[in-house]
Amino acid sequence: MGLNNSHIMPTYNRADLRFVRGDGAWLETDTGEKYLDFGSGIAVNTLGHAHPKLTAALTAQSEKLWHVSNLYEIPEQEKLATQLCDASFADLVFFNNSGAEAAEVMIKAMRKFHAVNGAPEKVTLIGFDGAFHGRTLAALAAAGNQAYLDGFGPAPQGFVQCAELSLAAVEKLIDDTTAGILIEPVQGEGGVRDVGTEFLRGLRSLCDKHGILLGLDEVQCGIGRTGKLFAHEWADITPDIMAIAKGIGGGFPLGAVLARQAVGAVMQPGSHGSTYGGNPLGCAVGSAVLDAVLADGFLAHVDQMAIYFRQDLARLLDDYGDIFEDLRGRGLMVGLKCKPQNQQLVAALRDEKFLSVGAGDNVLRLLPPLNVTQGEIDLAISALEAACEKLRAQNGGGK
Ligand SMILES: *Cc1c(COP(=O)(O)O)cnc(C)c1O
Numbered sequence: 001m002g003l004n005n006s007h008i009m010p011t012y013n014r015a016d017l018r019f020v021r022g023d024g025a026w027l028e029t030d031t032g033e034k035y036l037d038f039g040s041g042i043a044v045n046t047l048g049h050a051h052p053k054l055t056a057a058l059t060a061q062s063e064k065l066w067h068v069s070n071l072y073e074i075p076e077q078e079k080l081a082t083q084l085c086d087a088s089f090a091d092l093v094f095f096n097n098s099g100a101e102a103a104e105v106m107i108k109a110m111r112k113f114h115a116v117n118g119a120p121e122k123v124t125l126i127g128f129d130g131a132f133h134g135r136t137l138a139a140l141a142a143a144g145n146q147a148y149l150d151g152f153g154p155a156p157q158g159f160v161q162c163a164e165l166s167l168a169a170v171e172k173l174i175d176d177t178t179a180g181i182l183i184e185p186v187q188g189e190g191g192v193r194d195v196g197t198e199f200l201r202g203l204r205s206l207c208d209k210h211g212i213l214l215g216l217d218e219v220q221c222g223i224g225r226t227g228k229l230f231a232h233e234w235a236d237i238t239p240d241i242m243a244i245a246k247g248i249g250g251g252f253p254l255g256a257v258l259a260r261q262a263v264g265a266v267m268q269p270g271s272h273g274s275t276y277g278g279n280p281l282g283c284a285v286g287s288a289v290l291d292a293v294l295a296d297g298f299l300a301h302v303d304q305m306a307i308y309f310r311q312d313l314a315r316l317l318d319d320y321g322d323i324f325e326d327l328r329g330r331g332l333m334v335g336l337k338c339k340p341q342n343q344q345l346v347a348a349l350r351d352e353k354f355l356s357v358g359a360g361d362n363v364l365r366l367l368p369p370l371n372v373t374q375g376e377i378d379l380a381i382s383a384l385e386a387a388c389e390k391l392r393a394q395n396g397g398g399k
Pocket of ligand 1: 097098099100101103132133134135184188189217218219220221245246
């Protein structure tokens with residue numbers, strides 16, 4: 001189909017590919033070609049495509065009840081909230097439909113907490129350069145990426161960004177108006193940058209010292225992606241509040257904010273809402289995803305696959321030093337900093353029938369489904385080698 005007569009707003013530069021079905025880590029196009037999918041819809045398809053357990057959960061719920069609104073108690077929502085709280089630091093959960101919405105609620109709750117506790121002047125959120133929290137105006141203001149804000153009028157106030165991952169630099173930004181700190185334990189869109197366990201621990205201490213809140217955006221790095229259910233567990237810290245989305249729905253649009261009691265409890269009736277958020281269909285799927293990720297051996301599998309993949313990738317870096325300069329991320333959230341334009345790599349890999357995703361800072365992102373197999377990782381490495389050889393030949397260079 002010619003894209004020139006598409007009725008879709010041109011917000012995306014789309015590849016000329018139309019997938020019509022999927023199975024595990026594999027996608028099939030309308031012409032029957034198979035692609036190995038290491039993009040997972042950008043860290044969404046936790047269990048790959050068309051996982052039988054998710055299909056069963058969705059189908060069973062769809063035959064009972066899809067949607068009722070939050071004017072009523074929703075048992076499927078209660079169940080998923082209990083599962084999430086049992087498995088995390090959290091006591092209270094608010095459900096919505098996407099990462100940006102979850103970030104937005106996190107921001108609102110962090111401010112409301114201080115307002116309710118007699119410090120309404122504490123409104124400023126400290127974020128970080130290279131962060132991404134989604135595309136609502138507040139989420140964009142929190143990340144402070146000017147390119148995404150240009151043309152959209154006045155940005156919401158009360159956000160500052162720290163230019164470096166330095167505790168001293170963060171502490172300099174803290175003043176009487178600070179409500180809290182907002183950070184992704186592993187930056188996704190910004191270039192798969194792991195901020196490090198020491199840094200997270202330091203932020204926790206700073207928040208405790210200054211009586212401000214630590215809000216984590218685990219929309220991309222959460223739900224098993226790094227080998228723990230949540231990435232902050234590697235640092236042995238707990239946040240006050242956390243946004244999740246992407247992986248929790250396994251492909252069904254689902255987001256959530258998890259908070260400890262005192263923070264979540266400030267969100268009283270009237271303070272926020274969502275028509276679809278936490279509806280039976282989404283929560284039934286979310287429960288099935290979480291059951292699978294928390295099943296015995298699942299996270300150990302993520303760890304093993306990550307170690308296996310990263311060993312091969314380290315060798316790839318040695319062999320193709322003219323193409324890659326750095327291996328980043330944690331677990332199965334993998335970034336390769338590229339020397340040529342990362343989109344050249346994405347395109348060359350697509351020619352090898354292998355799907356990857358670009359990220360900021362000229363990084364190639366590899367986000368396989370978490371139930372990926374060793375055989376599929378071998379195929380991924382072969383595709384990467386083939387793409388590198390072609391790029392090398394094109395660019396007329398050797399090592
Ligand atoms: C993708 C992403 C978001 C935004 O999620 P949407 O579902 O696209 O709104 C927010 N934060 C992080 C860390 C993300 O990776």
